[in-house]
Amino acid sequence: MAGRQVFAGLPWWVKWVAIPLIVLFVFGGLITTIVGFVIGLLFKALILVALVGGLIFLVRKFTSSSSRDGW
Numbered sequence: 001m002a003g004r005q006v007f008a009g010l011p012w013w014v015k016w017v018a019i020p021l022i023v024l025f026v027f028g029g030l031i032t033t034i035v036g037f038v039i040g041l042l043f044k045a046l047i048l049v050a051l052v053g054g055l056i057f058l059v060r061k062f063t064s065s066s067s068r069d070g071w
Helices: 002-007 012-066
Strands: none
Touching: none
């Protein structure tokens, strides 16, 4: 492969330290934006599940106390 030949003569610290740091420097804003979006989406999904679960709990609690028939 041509990609492996480019990195063949380089020291290990260039491959494993310098190049990833350059990638983070160039694409850091994009990476943080994507990670922030995913974390925000997961947080909103967690809030949605908690609110829906709380609503179901309250509805079942009040409807079962008002009518003794139950579900």
